[in-house]
Amino acid sequence: MSDALSTLQRSVLEKYRTLADCLHELNDTLVELNTDSDTNPEQVLAQMREIEVKIALVGTLLKGSVYSLVLQRNMGKQAPGGKAK
Amino acid sequence: MNANGEANGGVDSAALDELIPQIFDQMRTNQLDGSGAAAWGTAAVSTATLLKEMEQLDQIIPVLQQLNESLRRSTGENLSRIRRTCEAVNRVLDTWIKIQSQAGYVGELMDDSEYLSYMEKTRGDEGQQQAYMESLRKQVEELRRKVDERRAVEAAAAAPRAPERTRGASGIPRGGSRITKRGGTTVRGRRMFR
Numbered sequence: 679m680s681d682a683l684s685t686l687q688r689s690v691l692e693k694y695r696t697l698a699d700c701l702h703e704l705n706d707t708l709v710e711l712n713t714d715s716d717t718n719p720e721q722v723l724a725q726m727r728e729i730e731v732k733i734a735l736v737g738t739l740l741k742g743s744v745y746s747l748v749l750q751r752n753m754g755k756q757a758p759g760g761k762a763k
Numbered sequence: 764m765n766a767n768g769e770a771n772g773g774v775d776s777a778a779l780d781e782l783i784p785q786i787f788d789q790m791r792t793n794q795l796d797g798s799g800a801a802a803w804g805t806a807a808v809s810t811a812t813l814l815k816e817m818e819q820l821d822q823i824i825p826v827l828q829q830l831n832e833s834l835r836r837s838t839g840e841n842l843s844r845i846r847r848t849c850e851a852v853n854r855v856l857d858t859w860i861k862i863q864s865q866a867g868y869v870g871e872l873m874d875d876s877e878y879l880s881y882m883e884k885t886r887g888d889e890g891q892q893q894a895y896m897e898s899l900r901k902q903v904e905e906l907r908r909k910v911d912e913r914r915a916v917e918a919a920a921a922a923p924r925a926p927e928r929t930r931g932a933s934g935i936p937r938g939g940s941r942i943t944k945r946g947g948t949t950v951r952g953r954r955m956f957r
Binding site: 700714740 | 783787791810816823827828846849850853859860863864867870
């Protein structure tokens with residue numbers, strides 16, 4: 679059957695074979711990226727979620743600290759004979 | 764998901780292996796069966812189609828090769844760097860949370876003159892810290908000794924007066940004032956006899 683194919687047809691088939699090889703290599707690369715523990719996107723995502731939660735916690739603690747400081751200053755000003763810190 | 768993809772890829776490649784020769788056979792059959800201009804036109808269209816297809820494949824294949832190369836070289840390194848960065852950020856945030864959770868205690872310390880003088884004098888030097896603590900211990904011992912002496916002096920001064928308060932001139936304890944103040948008949952009787 680291959681004898682009946684023209685040169686152009688053989689070239690197209692060869693290109694398709696190259697394309698299939700490229701796609702297989704791409705698949706292998708993606709599988710390797712997904713399975714490698716150092717580059718596993720799931721672990722990176724888990725750590726980024728952890729960072730998200732911690733940043734929210736840090737923001738809340740910072741707001742609480744600033745609020746406490748402002749409150750202490752106001753109380754120091756309002757107290758008779760108290761000094762503003 | 765990978766298994767499904769591989770399974771699908773296997774089916775697709777198998778189907779392609781079967782389909783492509785069939786298509787070429789069909790095209791060749793059409794070319795052989797047809798006559799005159801129609802057959803020549805079909806062959807011309809097929810050639811043009813093949814040429815266009817090959818041109819598009821020539822455009823697609825380098826893109827895929829470059830994509831694969833980029834993924835293989837850069838993405839792994841970048842993902843690894845992102846992961847290391849995430850770990851470092853996590854550590855920094857843990858430390859920050861620990862610091863801020865002690866904010867109230869630190870605020871009290873910053874208002875504590877004793878602690879501020881301690882920090883001013885020691886400045887983080889361990890030897891100076893020990894010397895400062897030792898001097899404070901000596902001060903405390905001195906104060907404690909003075910307090911003991913003062914107490915001893917006061918106790919000695921108060922000791923001679925104690926019998927006068929509790930006993931009469933004869934040394935015999937006086938009768939309880941409660942008894943005399945009570946409204947009992949005995950007390951009244953005693954007063955009457957006196």
